[in-house]
Amino acid sequence: MSMEFLVASGIGLMSAVGIYLILRRYTFSVIIGMVFLSYAVNLFLFAMGRLKINEPPIISGASSYTDPLPQALVLTAIVISFAMTALIVVLALRGFLETGSDRVELEPAGSRKAEDMSAK
Amino acid sequence: MSTSLNFWLVAPIVIPSLAAPFLILALRHDLKSQRIFSALFAALLLAVAIGLYGLAQDGIVRPYLLGAWPAPFGIVLVLDRLSATMLLLTAVLGFAVVLYSMAGWDRRGRHFHPLFQFQLMGVNGAFLTGDLFNLFVFFEVMLISSYGLMLHGGGEKRLKGGFHYIAINLVGSTLFLFAVGVIYAVTGTLNMADLAQKASQIAPGDVALLRTGALLLLIVFALKAALAPLHWWLPTAYAAAPGPSAALFMIMTKIGAYAILRTYTLIFGADAGPVANIAAQWILPAGLATLVVGALGALASKTLLMMACFAIVWSMGSLFVALGLFNEAGIGAALYYLLHSTLTGAALFLLADMLARRRAGSGDQLAPGPRLERPSLFAGLFFVGAIAMTGMPPLSGFIGKLFILEAGRGSSASVWIWGIVLSTSLVVTLAFARAGSALFWKIDADAPLVEAKTPAPVILPVAVCAALLGATVLLSVMAGPVKRELDAIARQTLDPQIYVRAVLAPSAPLTSGR
Numbered sequence: 001m002s003m004e005f006l007v008a009s010g011i012g013l014m015s016a017v018g019i020y021l022i023l024r025r026y027t028f029s030v031i032i033g034m035v036f037l038s039y040a041v042n043l044f045l046f047a048m049g050r051l052k053i054n055e056p057p058i059i060s061g062a063s064s065y066t067d068p069l070p071q072a073l074v075l076t077a078i079v080i081s082f083a084m085t086a087l088i089v090v091l092a093l094r095g096f097l098e099t100g101s102d103r104v105e106l107e108p109a110g111s112r113k114a115e116d117m118s119a120k
Numbered sequence: 121m122s123t124s125l126n127f128w129l130v131a132p133i134v135i136p137s138l139a140a141p142f143l144i145l146a147l148r149h150d151l152k153s154q155r156i157f158s159a160l161f162a163a164l165l166l167a168v169a170i171g172l173y174g175l176a177q178d179g180i181v182r183p184y185l186l187g188a189w190p191a192p193f194g195i196v197l198v199l200d201r202l203s204a205t206m207l208l209l210t211a212v213l214g215f216a217v218v219l220y221s222m223a224g225w226d227r228r229g230r231h232f233h234p235l236f237q238f239q240l241m242g243v244n245g246a247f248l249t250g251d252l253f254n255l256f257v258f259f260e261v262m263l264i265s266s267y268g269l270m271l272h273g274g275g276e277k278r279l280k281g282g283f284h285y286i287a288i289n290l291v292g293s294t295l296f297l298f299a300v301g302v303i304y305a306v307t308g309t310l311n312m313a314d315l316a317q318k319a320s321q322i323a324p325g326d327v328a329l330l331r332t333g334a335l336l337l338l339i340v341f342a343l344k345a346a347l348a349p350l351h352w353w354l355p356t357a358y359a360a361a362p363g364p365s366a367a368l369f370m371i372m373t374k375i376g377a378y379a380i381l382r383t384y385t386l387i388f389g390a391d392a393g394p395v396a397n398i399a400a401q402w403i404l405p406a407g408l409a410t411l412v413v414g415a416l417g418a419l420a421s422k423t424l425l426m427m428a429c430f431a432i433v434w435s436m437g438s439l440f441v442a443l444g445l446f447n448e449a450g451i452g453a454a455l456y457y458l459l460h461s462t463l464t465g466a467a468l469f470l471l472a473d474m475l476a477r478r479r480a481g482s483g484d485q486l487a488p489g490p491r492l493e494r495p496s497l498f499a500g501l502f503f504v505g506a507i508a509m510t511g512m513p514p515l516s517g518f519i520g521k522l523f524i525l526e527a528g529r530g531s532s533a534s535v536w537i538w539g540i541v542l543s544t545s546l547v548v549t550l551a552f553a554r555a556g557s558a559l560f561w562k563i564d565a566d567a568p569l570v571e572a573k574t575p576a577p578v579i580l581p582v583a584v585c586a587a588l589l590g591a592t593v594l595l596s597v598m599a600g601p602v603k604r605e606l607d608a609i610a611r612q613t614l615d616p617q618i619y620v621r622a623v624l625a626p627s628a629p630l631t632s633g634r
Contacts, residue, residue, distance in 0.1 A: 022287070022291065027283060030287055034287065034290050034291070034294075037291070037294045038290075038294060040294075041294050041297045041298055041301070044297075044298060044301050045297060045300075045301045048301045048302075048304050048305040067308075069304070070301075070304065073253055073300070073301075073304075076253075076257065077297055080257070080260050081290075081293075081294075083264065084264065084286070084293070087264065087267060088283070088286050088287065088290065091267075091271070091279065091282060091283055091286060092283060094279055095276075095279040095280060095283055098276055098279060099276055099279070099280070104283065104287075106277075106280050106281065106284075106356065
């Protein structure tokens, strides 16, 4: 019981931290928030096969086993979220270098238009 | 005979997934051969899609079990009328976009063609897969290449808009995983056919969890489909994207609609017991709200691209109003509108891109600008596109809207459907009329004529844009036969047992097919 409580509250806490940070206005906080959220979902997926310790992940005639599928799913999810995080870090860095600002919001429309046309 | 052809189901995924690495590894320094091969692969995909469409015409649902693992355990691809139609639409759009990109966009950054092929792979995979987790994986393939395509060419606006786009989609992906996790926890499967069976036999204690999972999934798909109130990302992202990418992204909002149609008829459809028709009560009101937001946004837009983006949001609203009825007439009307909106929307984005390039200095702003070189040509294209998009007779937008109104007549919300669809059509027509007069009639004589650095090619992009509009016209002329096909799709989607039996008992596909 205590293990379930620990894992559940851990997932909840990480999601809360992630959501809070995603709503911040700087790209750095948003990215950290997304990392937290993806950790939370990875742990959540992992726990979906129910929490068991010292059980084989295959049906081998033993009376009890742990579900291997969530472990395969979580592996895929980790790889994808890792790649996405790398991409968005590069993008935020590039945006910071080009605009000199780490803020998430777009500048008011109109002033950008002329520059963009000349860039084209 | 029917199973011997089933391996072709994997071709729409394999062709682009081989094409992309080939383009990167063998041809990365040679744009000309990249273009030739990318167009060849797109044409090959189109041929395969036509073949698969023909294959699906007999109404049999064809599963393809990868590695011959039996259905709920292995990965399964499924071809039915709906997925075959979507594949064909993707292939047509992809072919048009790859031709358009050759007019210069693919030169403005690296790896346009490989990213484009990977995007096609993700889109095709999403349409073919019969498994929720694979749907997630193909969504990610499609999204990660769309990030590349959206940022293609670079620039400050694109980087900032791209960050929003990627961030919102990463949150969407996380929600998708949460939903998949909850659904797996209570049903023990992610195979769609297996889920369709398990959802009705769910233990009473788990109903609340399954409902949570189903509605979380609806949020994810509504986010992709730009259904209000989850549409705010679309105008910023699509207006910042390069023209051909934005045109290709037309199919991405439709994937959201496809996923909603598939999931909430097959898994959480009428047979799903405690979770039956769980999405229906949300989709219709959200679709009506999307109509209002899209129409007002189109009227308030200051640039043509922004207006096209909001017109897309508005057309997704029309689509979902029909889809939200979840009956044969509604789904048939929604599918007709889906075809129309994809082709017309793509043509509008390409046209906006061409205009922005030619109106040097004022771009696609809806303000008096310099005189265009060939005003009547572009005004003519805009006129046809605007008629189609706003739903004026005689083009497909009008016919699609008739189908939607007709489908909505028997509904209890018919007053709302008729009132909002018709009044927002008027608003969007106003927006397009104003845009047309600002772009083509009000010439600013004092505007400096800025010469473009490189002369813009005319024939190819205009031909592609005109071909897409021609497809819209064809859709209007052939509305009767097309609608009959689409009604057959609607009937097949509304009978999930055909799908379930075909996937879970593939030994007897011929008898269970009808």
